[in-house]
Amino acid sequence: MSNVQEMARLIRQDIITMLAAAKSGHPGGSLSAADIIAVLYFSEMKVDPQNPNWPDRDRFVLSKGHAAPVLYAALAEKGFFPKEELLNLRKTGHFLQGHPDMKKVPGVDMSTGSLGQGISAAAGMALAGKIDNKTYRVYCLLGDGEAGEGIVWEAAMAAAHYKLDNLLVILDYNGLQIDGPVQEVMNSEPLADKWRAFGWNVMEVDGHNIEELTASLQAARNVAGKPTIIIANTVKGKGVSFMENQVGWHGNAPSKEQAEAALAELKGGNSND
Amino acid sequence: MTEQLIDWKKAKKIATREAYGQALVQLGEENPDIVVLDADLAKSTKTSDFAQAFPNRFFDMGIAEQNMIGFAAGLAAAGKIPFASSFAVFATGRAFEQIRNSVAYPQLNVKIAATHAGISVGEDGGSHQAIEDLALMRSLPQMTVLVPADATETKQVIKAAAAYEGPVYIRMGRLAVPVLFAENYKFSIGKANIIREGQDATIIANGLMVAKALQAAEELSGQGIETTVVNCASLKPLDKDTILKVARQTGAVVTAEEHNIIGGLGSAVAEILSENYPVPLYRVGIKDTFGESGSPEELLEKYGLTSTVIVQAVETVLQRKYLK
Numbered sequence: 355m356s357n358v359q360e361m362a363r364l365i366r367q368d369i370i371t372m373l374a375a376a377k378s379g380h381p382g383g384s385l386s387a388a389d390i391i392a393v394l395y396f397s398e399m400k401v402d403p404q405n406p407n408w409p410d411r412d413r414f415v416l417s418k419g420h421a422a423p424v425l426y427a428a429l430a431e432k433g434f435f436p437k438e439e440l441l442n443l444r445k446t447g448h449f450l451q452g453h454p455d456m457k458k459v460p461g462v463d464m465s466t467g468s469l470g471q472g473i474s475a476a477a478g479m480a481l482a483g484k485i486d487n488k489t490y491r492v493y494c495l496l497g498d499g500e501a502g503e504g505i506v507w508e509a510a511m512a513a514a515h516y517k518l519d520n521l522l523v524i525l526d527y528n529g530l531q532i533d534g535p536v537q538e539v540m541n542s543e544p545l546a547d548k549w550r551a552f553g554w555n556v557m558e559v560d561g562h563n564i565e566e567l568t569a570s571l572q573a574a575r576n577v578a579g580k581p582t583i584i585i586a587n588t589v590k591g592k593g594v595s596f597m598e599n600q601v602g603w604h605g606n607a608p609s610k611e612q613a614e615a616a617l618a619e620l621k622g623g624n625s626n627d
Numbered sequence: 628m629t630e631q632l633i634d635w636k637k638a639k640k641i642a643t644r645e646a647y648g649q650a651l652v653q654l655g656e657e658n659p660d661i662v663v664l665d666a667d668l669a670k671s672t673k674t675s676d677f678a679q680a681f682p683n684r685f686f687d688m689g690i691a692e693q694n695m696i697g698f699a700a701g702l703a704a705a706g707k708i709p710f711a712s713s714f715a716v717f718a719t720g721r722a723f724e725q726i727r728n729s730v731a732y733p734q735l736n737v738k739i740a741a742t743h744a745g746i747s748v749g750e751d752g753g754s755h756q757a758i759e760d761l762a763l764m765r766s767l768p769q770m771t772v773l774v775p776a777d778a779t780e781t782k783q784v785i786k787a788a789a790a791y792e793g794p795v796y797i798r799m800g801r802l803a804v805p806v807l808f809a810e811n812y813k814f815s816i817g818k819a820n821i822i823r824e825g826q827d828a829t830i831i832a833n834g835l836m837v838a839k840a841l842q843a844a845e846e847l848s849g850q851g852i853e854t855t856v857v858n859c860a861s862l863k864p865l866d867k868d869t870i871l872k873v874a875r876q877t878g879a880v881v882t883a884e885e886h887n888i889i890g891g892l893g894s895a896v897a898e899i900l901s902e903n904y905p906v907p908l909y910r911v912g913i914k915d916t917f918g919e920s921g922s923p924e925e926l927l928e929k930y931g932l933t934s935t936v937i938v939q940a941v942e943t944v945l946q947r948k949y950l951k
Contacts, residue, residue: 409706413704413705415701455732455733456704456733457733457734463704464700464701464704464729464733465728465729465732465733466728467728468724468727468728468729471697471700471724471725471728471729473697474693474694474696474697474698474700474701474725474729475697475698475700475701475704475729476701477697477698477701478697478698478699478700478701478702478703478704478705478709479701479702479704479705480701481686481698481701481702482701482702482705482706482707483705485662485683485684485707486706504693505691505693505694505697505725508689508691508693508694509694509697509698511689511691512688512689512691512694512698515689516686
């Protein structure tokens with residue numbers, strides 16, 4: 355098992371542990387993004403846990419801010435703050451807010467949670483990099499239900515208009531949102547065609563395949579003059595069999611018993627392979 | 628005191644948006660981190676001056692105010708000092724939640740510089756006349772809210788906003804208004820300026836109502852009533868000390884603003900007075916109604932934003948003051 359795969363497995367365990375401790379939060383969309391986040395933080399991105407505000411770092415914006423646990427887990431595993439803090443998620447007086455807060459959490463580059471706004475801010479960061487002739491890249495994780503927000507398309511238009519090839523968006527296409535399947539709640543297909551029509555470089559990958567994710571991120575670096583979106587096909591709740599593809603696990607924390615069962619499965623190891 | 632003021636009735640009128648355009652260009656020369664965003668209104672908001680001087684630091688975001696604010700947040704997070712401009716209705720209303728969650732909540736260094744505030748927009752009518760923008764912006768934690776009264780103050784306000792680290796909302800107008808202040812006038816964030824002194828009552832105003840307040844003070848003086856006039860360009864943070872000082876000295880207060888009487892300067896002053904030192908108060912402003920099409924001066928008259936209305940308001944609070 356590669357280091358990144360191992361990290362994805364640890365991140366999934368952290369997600370379950372912290373959500374069980376918090377007794378609220380969003381497991382489904384955190385687990386679906388675990389492989390993507392593992393690739394970003396343990397292979398792709400140039401960041402320094404000792405210097406979280408390093409001006410030349412790559413940036414990451416979690417536009418689907420409710421998946422905060424997956425980001426916090428990666429930041430803790432990376433060393434931005436002690437892992438014990440994960441157990442204080444969503445608790446009064448502690449810094450791990452229900453949705454990412456850049457003022458409180460080292461390594462969080464943008465406060466998010468209100469859907470659609472993250473991609474707009476990420477594009478603004480990419481524009482700043484262009485103005486300053488910096489080489490840093492800006493990464494943004496977008497939800498599929500999130501594409502219902504109009505600002506996503508405003509940002510898509512502007513990022514292509516300003517040729518932000520230093521902006522890389524990954525769409526966590528797990529197919530489910532709170533009220534049901536995305537295509538039933540508000541059909542967003544044909545998604546790839548939409549992004550292409552907006553002037554983006556579009557790639558489609560298996561969002562749980564580390565090699566595919568890594569290779570597509572590498573390929574995106576060679577695309578000049580336009581932003582890239584990687585549509586990552588994922589499974590909501592991935593890695594915990596009783597959560598997979600279950601819309602009910604969008605925003606409910608596991609009980610102590612459910613968490614134990616989930617952790618046993620995740621420690622077993624092969625759900626991800 | 629009075630040396631802060633020029634002979635303003637003889638001075639030429641300049642819209643605060645015009646002064647904004649000029650101030651931006653000067654800022655751009657001084658600070659390479661200043662960038663400017665607009666939403667297809669650059670010719671009207673006067674950010675076109677900056678666009679011409681610094682084309683590489685000007686970004687037209689098209690008709691997409693929400694995304695303009697999101698981009699501004701990202702630019703600020705990466706070290707830039709963005710000024711984002713549109714008409715006040717759209718800048719604060721259309722993009723309110725972006726301002727709330729992507730600017731104010733993370734306390735990012737974004738300057739929302741809106742023009743065409745108030746009913747003095749005129750002919751475009753009620754859809755384009757922001758009467759609620761100050762209420763919206765004032766209710767956001769960590770937001771600074773500035774309302775310059777003339778061209779001289781606008782230049783200082785823009786400079787102060789750029790020097791201040793954090794979110795700022797600046798409200799400016801379309802209409803040419805009298806230049807009031809001499810070059811030695813000094814604006815500071817959080818400070819109200821006493822620009823005329825009198826013992827009988829106080830008029831606290833901002834924006835284009837400051838000139839009307841000075842006019843009213845002169846008319847009242849002719850009747851033997853001497854008023855203090857306070858220019859309260861810093862709506863938030865509000866200069867509590869100065870407001871309480873003049874309330875204690877004069878015992879009667881009138882506020883005057885080109886905004887709904889709900890949520891703006893009148894409300895802010897009422898909150899401070901009622902909790903600390905209640906005195907008779909009258910709020911001159913738009914009386915919880917939308918505007919309409921018309922010439923700016925006719926609308927100001929129709930909606931009660933005149934020196935005559937301020938004079939009547941002072942007479943009203945004086946009656947209540949002496950009844951006590």
